[in-house]
Amino acid sequence: MRELKPNEPLVAALAQWIEDHLDRDIALPELAARSGYSVWHMQGVFRATTGIAVGRYIRERKLTEAVHRLRNSDNKIIDIALDYGFNSQSQFTTLFKKYFGITPQACRNDRSIILPLTPPLRY
Numbered sequence: 001m002r003e004l005k006p007n008e009p010l011v012a013a014l015a016q017w018i019e020d021h022l023d024r025d026i027a028l029p030e031l032a033a034r035s036g037y038s039v040w041h042m043q044g045v046f047r048a049t050t051g052i053a054v055g056r057y058i059r060e061r062k063l064t065e066a067v068h069r070l071r072n073s074d075n076k077i078i079d080i081a082l083d084y085g086f087n088s089q090s091q092f093t094t095l096f097k098k099y100f101g102i103t104p105q106a107c108r109n110d111r112s113i114i115l116p117l118t119p120p121l122r123y
Contacts, residue, residue: 008123010035011049014042015121018058022065025085026058050121060118063099066092067115070108077104 017034018026031054032042046054062084069080081092081104096104100115107113 007045007049011046012121012123014046014054015057015123018061019120022058022062023083023085028055057118057121059095060099061120062086063096064117064119066096066104067100067107067117070104071111077108080104 014031014035017031028039028043032039035042035045037045043054046052046057050057052060066080066084069075069083070077073080075083077092078089081089084092086092086095093103096102096107100107102110102113102115107115
């Protein structure tokens, strides 16, 4: 069994909290308060431990979960967007297309397209 890096327990706790709250807007100051550090320090610890910025991780996890919902439910795209804390279907579609290169509707219609999904962090 490998030894945990010093900040892995903190990052694991933050990642779990993020997973538990993907259905709403996650503000970095709120996340930092949970860590006991400033926003700047919490972001640095998260990036140094995971190799990814915390804001990007949150966005990618929300988009990944949205892909699962698009492909495994008949929920309206607007409802999926709102369920994951996006302000509108337009904002959701713009970010989705920027990240995956296709629209949410195209993702739903063609399940054979392989997308770069972001799994939850596990330590």
